[in-house]
Amino acid sequence: MNHRIRLVACCVLATAGMALGQQTHATLEQLDRESKALYGEIQNSVVRVALPPPRWVNELVAKDSPIEKWKDSLDPAVKAKLEEHLKMAQQGEYRQVNATVTTRPSTAVVMPTINGGEQHPAAGGSVTVLAPVRVGDQVQWRPLTITFSNHIGVVMDDQGHVLVPLYVERDVVGDRKLPVLLADGRTVGAKFVGSDRMMNLTVLQLDQPAGKAVRITEGKPGDGSLVMMISPNNPPVARLLVWTGGHQEMGLVAGMDGGVWGFARFGHFLELADAKPVVEELVKYGEVKRAQLGVWVQEVPPQDPIRQQIAGLGNRPALKVLQVVAGSAADQAGLKVDDLVLTLSAKPVGDTTDFAIAISQSSGPTELHILRGGGEATIHVDLKPQ
Secondary structure, eight states, rough: OOHHHHHHHHHHHHHHHHHHHHHHHHHHHHHHHHHHHHHHHHHTTTTEOOOOOOOHHHHHHHHHHHHHHHHTOOOOOHHHHHHHHHHHHTOOHHHHSSEEEESOOGGOOEEOSGGGTSSOOOGOEEEEEEEEEETTTEEEEEEEEEEEOOOEEEOTTOOOOOSSSSSOOHHHHHHEEEEOTTTTTTTEEEEEEEEEEETTTEHHHHHHSOOOOOOSSSOOOOOOOOEEEEEOOSSEEEEEEEEHHHSOOOOEEEOOSSOEEEEEETTTTEEHHHHHHHHHHHHHHHHHOOOOOOEEEEEETTTHHHHHTTTTTTTTTEEEEEEEETTSSHHHHOOOOOOEEEEEEEEEEOSSSHHHHHHHHHOOEEEEEEETTTEEEEEEEEEEEE
């Protein structure tokens, strides 16, 4: 009798295990189908573009040029060759000058090679550079192959306007067309429309409308949300992950319904819903017409010792005032150097992007909540659009 009971129990458990295995298998198949569909939907709105480096990079290259740095150690023939390459790079004759190389510009000179010359710079890849190598008392320049990345962007409307989460000045791009790689593998040109330094973004327009306008989800993902994150790499890298709010990487962040929240930017987050009005202004005017507060600020990171020194700060988002422009709205309101700005119009401003957004969305008398000398205060600034 006991044997029969044990046999029946084993059969029941085996049947339950098979059912559970079948159910798990079916669940994974469903997840596979849904993740493929989600990726395909989002990719229709994603492009990859090779933006030129902003002006400060070019200035750094000019200031820290290896020709100047090593002029007393270079062989004349090597120096002449370097000058030739630098001149070509400055004139935009190398395709990879539109790429962001993963090395300090002061330690390498770009050479005219991109993956055998067959791959478009918007696709990412590798680049060959000349790097200084000291041998004894001499400096020799030797070829070094490194990788470079591109930038990811999203199609914002049916007119082919593309938002790229990186600020580049108009005069750096000029009238040249930038290469844009579409999700279907085609490459098209794009013209510069405008950029905004405060929100760190650039808007381009494709030569021909392509892709699908992104579907924007308001706000940002909540901690614990399941999201799909697409990196700027090529081939594209996409992952399903649990959002924790502080991802120290770059990528587009979308929800499971196919809506896109925005861009993770190395610990910061650019919400597409907040960026959309700025994009519209850039398309309409070529610039953003916002009020000017008149301060230079610096983020207060979580590990900053000041958080332990000032009572009441703790883990609250904050920006430290470094400079107040004389005669500005901030100056007239009494804002001072070393004040810690906590909120503007009741909105927390823990990073410069949040600060720029809050200013853009405010006009007239505006409350600014600050910490000064350990005590909290509220001051009123008169924000007038310029």
